[in-house]
Amino acid sequence: MNRDVPGLLRAARSAAERIRSAERAMVVAHIDADGISAAAIASATLSRLGIEHGTVFLKKLDEEAIAAIESYDEDLVWIVDLGSGYLSQFRRDGLVVCDHHTVDPEWRKGQTDLMSFPDLNHVNPHEHGVDGSSEVCGAGITYLVSREVDPANIFLAHLAVVGAAGDFQDSDGGLKGLNRDILKDAVTDGSIEVNHGLRLFGRITRPLPQLLQYCNDPYLPGVTSDNTGTIRFLNGLGIELKDGSRRRTWMDLDEFERERLTDALVELAGTGGADLSNFRGEVYDLPREKEGTELRDAKEYATLLNACGRYDDAATGMRICLGDPGALEDSKTNRDEHRRHLSQAINMVRDNDMVQERGWVQFFHSGGEIKETIVGIVAGMLLGNNGIRKDIPMVAFAESDDGEVKVSARGHRELVARGLDLSKAVNIAAGIVGGYGGGHNIAAGATIPAGTEERFLQIIEDIVASQII
Numbered sequence: 001m002n003r004d005v006p007g008l009l010r011a012a013r014s015a016a017e018r019i020r021s022a023e024r025a026m027v028v029a030h031i032d033a034d035g036i037s038a039a040a041i042a043s044a045t046l047s048r049l050g051i052e053h054g055t056v057f058l059k060k061l062d063e064e065a066i067a068a069i070e071s072y073d074e075d076l077v078w079i080v081d082l083g084s085g086y087l088s089q090f091r092r093d094g095l096v097v098c099d100h101h102t103v104d105p106e107w108r109k110g111q112t113d114l115m116s117f118p119d120l121n122h123v124n125p126h127e128h129g130v131d132g133s134s135e136v137c138g139a140g141i142t143y144l145v146s147r148e149v150d151p152a153n154i155f156l157a158h159l160a161v162v163g164a165a166g167d168f169q170d171s172d173g174g175l176k177g178l179n180r181d182i183l184k185d186a187v188t189d190g191s192i193e194v195n196h197g198l199r200l201f202g203r204i205t206r207p208l209p210q211l212l213q214y215c216n217d218p219y220l221p222g223v224t225s226d227n228t229g230t231i232r233f234l235n236g237l238g239i240e241l242k243d244g245s246r247r248r249t250w251m252d253l254d255e256f257e258r259e260r261l262t263d264a265l266v267e268l269a270g271t272g273g274a275d276l277s278n279f280r281g282e283v284y285d286l287p288r289e290k291e292g293t294e295l296r297d298a299k300e301y302a303t304l305l306n307a308c309g310r311y312d313d314a315a316t317g318m319r320i321c322l323g324d325p326g327a328l329e330d331s332k333t334n335r336d337e338h339r340r341h342l343s344q345a346i347n348m349v350r351d352n353d354m355v356q357e358r359g360w361v362q363f364f365h366s367g368g369e370i371k372e373t374i375v376g377i378v379a380g381m382l383l384g385n386n387g388i389r390k391d392i393p394m395v396a397f398a399e400s401d402d403g404e405v406k407v408s409a410r411g412h413r414e415l416v417a418r419g420l421d422l423s424k425a426v427n428i429a430a431g432i433v434g435g436y437g438g439g440h441n442i443a444a445g446a447t448i449p450a451g452t453e454e455r456f457l458q459i460i461e462d463i464v465a466s467q468i469i
């Protein structure tokens, strides 16, 4: 297909028209950095139009999520960084989908005219010959629509840059294609400054030794994963590690130190024979954000948003994007709390010997004691930990608020190498007991009716036994 950016922008314009005419809206977004940035762009766009709206974050569009979207009574549902893969499953009116993932091949099959869905605006680069994996992300597409709603929304462009960094679209030494146009908007607006240098992760917040020793792309001989070596290397260059009691970061280096360190690192990486094309390149600074915080660097910003998503706190990530001054602090508090919940849950399972072994699986039932949102993480962390086996998968049960049972199954990499496919096992077993589920070979989840746990375990055991060689 020919690259047709004007066509993509036309699709963005008609989506913008639909959005402008909405009375009430629901924003549905993916729970990673790109999705959170996209949600923030959508939410800010709606707020500026005076359109009342809510926001929901999803890990994926499963049956349950699609059913929920179908049932929202808002006249507009704006789905961002998700949705394209499931277009044929939607029936409702008032959908705007801004996504960059592969488009559902079932969609439009057997349809004669272009938009025979009653009221669906689909904005996706792949539909216009533009590569959605490398040159524009979910937040970027959402931004293009937002800019069509109101050119003044250019003040949101930096969020699209953060989203692109979150989806590794900057990984060739810098952003390219459509992302470059969006970057230009952000630079024009003054929210982003493009600088050239080493693309080390943690320039703003990591103390120098950590900045270097955690660098493994490229591998730095004698520095990567070597704390003593790193400190010797920095001392050898005459670079102070501290300023009083404060540990210095890359940003604290003066111009000469920075140059010295850059040259030495490039040389060091070269001796390791590494490909340096991604080591030197563009970095994106956000000069309007508070100094010394993650928000000053697009990559660190995106990593922070990913952490919010992983810790079930995407809403706080969105508040950060929207400039809420207390949100950064809140995200740290919530992350600590989440970690505390995790360690409490792990201790509870361990101290009470809750894990029961069977021939081919082990399991625990947490009842209502562990939140269903973290029970899978707990199951994974328990594997191979303190006397708990890792040579059989772990199945964890938790009661959900609606009276059903949430199942999380986790395996070890070595088991997957031997043939374990938990996605298949969980999907089949859940189906037989009247539930549904799926996932990945190493981690899967299901929802099953209460009381079917034993039957479910028997089936899982049979399947796992047949998978592992």
Ligand SMILES: [Mn+2]
Residues within 6 Å of the ligand: 034, 035, 081, 100, 137, 138, 139, 167
């Ligand atoms: Mn994305």
